[in-house]
Amino acid sequence: MTGTVLGEEIPPMEAVTSFLDRSVREMSDQLTQWLRIPSDSSDPNRAIDVLRSARWLAEAMRGIGLAATLHQTGETAAVYAEWLVDPALPTVLIYSHHDVRHAKPEQWQITAPFEPVVRDGRIFGRGASDAKGQVMAHLWGLRAHLAATGLERPAVNLKFLVEGEEETGSPHLEQFLQDHREQFACDVIVFSDTVQWTTDDPGVVTSMRGIVNASLQIEGPLRDVHSGTASGSAPNPAHVLARVITALQDADGRIQLPGFYDDVAPLGAARAAELAAVPFSEETWIARTESRSITGEEGHSVLERLWARPSLEILTLLAGDPDSSRSVIPAVAQATLSIRTVPAQRVEVVAQQLRDFVATVVPPSVTYTLDVSPENGQDPYTTPRGAAFDALVRSLAAGFGRSEVSRIGNAGGGPADLLVRMLDAPVLFLGTGLPEDHWHASDESVDIGMLTRGAASIARLWDELSRVDVAELS
Structure with missing residues (x-):
């Protein structure tokens, strides 16, 4: 040329x-x-x-x-x-x-x-x-x-x-x-x-894709409580955190925040043709990424899930003492979340959807802190x-x-x-x-x-x- x-x-x-x-x-x-x-x-x-x-x-x-x-x-x-x-x-x-x-x-x-x-x-x-x-x-x-x-x-x-x-x-x-x-x-x-x-x-x-990061902390007992003393009656923040995380997605991989998919447009014909033309095999992809298997939102191809659909990941989980088993109900359980967004989703909208969802799922037996700052997100x-x-x-x-x-x-x-x-x-x-x-x-x-x-x-x-x-x- x-x-x-x-x-x-x-x-x-x-x-x-x-x-x-x-x-x-x-x-x-x-x-x-x-x-x-x-x-x-x-x-x-x-x-x-x-x-x-x-x-x-x-x-x-x-x-x-x-x-x-x-x-x-x-x-x-x-x-x-x-x-x-x-x-x-x-x-x-x-x-x-x-x-x-x-x-x-x-x-x-x-x-x-x-x-x-x-x-x-x-x-x-x-x-x-x-x-x-x-x-x-x-x-x-x-x-x-x-x-x-x-x-x-x-x-x-x-x-x-x-x-x-x-x-x-x-x-x-x-x-x-x-x-x-x-x-x-x-x-x-x-x-x-x-x-x-x-x-x-x-x-x-x-x-x-865009990104919305969040951290969720569930507070149960005022301090770690010996499970032999209060097991069965004290609120366990790890249980609550597990229920919140489970509720975030259904069995088909769809994110459960109300209104979350309202701004997610279906894949257009031109973009679908471009993705179909990308050389791809699931076996090769698993080997390249060392990801063991393929999961995600049902009804969409792997490349569509990666580049054209939103996703939600749990990045960290922490509860109790990972270095030793002290037989206690932990006072605190924590998780960090990452939500990947697609056009025309916006950080501030998704952040509010997450706040509203957590408020309805966390029971009154515990307290929680959800830190999700739109100014730290990316559209x-x-x-x-x-x-x-x-x-x-x-x-x-x-x-x-x-x-x-x-x-x-x-x-x-x-x-x-x-x-x-x-x-x-x-x-x-x-x-x-x-x-x-x-x-x-x-x-x-x-x-x-x-x-x-x-x-x-x-x-x-x-x-x-x-x-x-x-x-x-x-």
């Missing part, structure tokens, strides 16, 4: 892939160096490491030619970088994060979480895929773009926002965007904290089809050497809707993760081939977007 960029001819894809093939070792070494910084934003003792991570990234960006600065957001730091070429050209904001999820070293079998190793074509370490690897693909995608074009500047205006508190729910992101709205102004947003489908078929992510988002989306499709196809790519979704959540609302620009999803990368779990890793092919796709995307009239991007 050839065309013109700023009066220059777009180079063949071979120039991009050749550069990246020569750079694999250097890219891998650079990522492993970054992964050694334990930028766990959930641990106050690691705040200095999150800052070190931001400084490392800013320096790496400056080495390419980007102007990078650090911004304090809460206890962590975000990195902003830019390369502004021409105001007449499209301006792209790349969003990702450099903080990582908390890791339990005793559960890691391949390597310690912050002692990265390369094995069988993969880089193992916390943040390898979520999301330092994705940021690294952007850095090398930009390098490849410059090397292939022979130009001294990118084909579009580039801005990077790589925050340092995504893994704790991005509590300061909205205010940060508000305070710097003019600086972050753009025509299109590339959201790089997501997955693709397989190493051969990247899959264009077209949507991201779902669907990328509009148009010139920007088509440019992404062409770029992924070129980067992975395919004539066509699947249309998939993201089962998780992220601040895509927030970015759109604050910056008034559409979001394109472009990540380098895979379902088998063990995000948030032990032995997280990233496929090196996914990094290079993702970088190649990114390099081509700047060429493709430069050929789109700015008015067609919104």
Whole structure:
């Protein structure tokens, strides 16, 4: 594919892939160096490491030619970088994060979480895929773009926002965007904290589910009570919590909050055809995700359950003393819940539905506290089809050497809707993760081939977007 960029001819894809093939070792070494910084934003003792991570990234960006600065957001730091070429050209904001999820070293079998190793074509370490690897693909995608074009500047205006508190729910992101709205102004947003489908078929992510998190605490006796003294007469909060959790879903996997499905639209014919075209087998999916079996809402395919239907998960349960059996009725039982939402569900509506439901299910024999904060939730988002989306499709196809790519979704959540609302620009999803990368779990890793092919796709995307009239991007 050839065309013109700023009066220059777009180079063949071979120039991009050749550069990246020569750079694999250097890219891998650079990522492993970054992964050694334990930028766990959930641990106050690691705040200095999150800052070190931001400084490392800013320096790496400056080495390419980007102007990078650090911004304090809460206890962590975000990195902003830019390369502004021409105001007449499209301006792209790349969003990702450099903080990582908390890791339990005793559960890691391949390597310690912050002692990265390369094995069988993969880089193992916390943040390898979520999301330092994705940021690294952007850095090398930009390098490849410059090397292939022979130009001294990118084909579009580039801005990077790589925050340092995504893994704790991005509590300061909205205010940060508000305070710097003019600086972050753009025509299109590339959201790089997501997955693709397989190493051969990247899959264009077209949507991201929303998320509503909640914690429920049931209080029974005023203190732990010996079961030999009060068993049979004292309220047991663990029993009550179990009944509440059981009542949340029926036997067919449908969520029982009154009115919950009022805003859930049936799958349209066009989207159904896209999901049907995604190569999928239940056996392969179970092996890739190590999920043992497939469950969920009856009457809907697995891919529909993942990307087009809402879901509810119990993330933690705690009651009594897990370290020893003291034969007591516990005073407190706790659970955390995660509800994934789809268009046109809204965080504040689902939060109120959950409050109303719990109020009717919890008996008066106990008291409870339900913490569900809409401001910490995230609404779902669907990328509009148009010139920007088509440019992404062409770029992924070129980067992975395919004539066509699947249309998939993201089962998780992220601040895509927030970015759109604050910056008034559409979001394109472009990540380098895979379902088998063990995000948030032990032995997280990233496929090196996914990094290079993702970088190649990114390099081509700047060429493709430069050929789109700015008015067609919104």
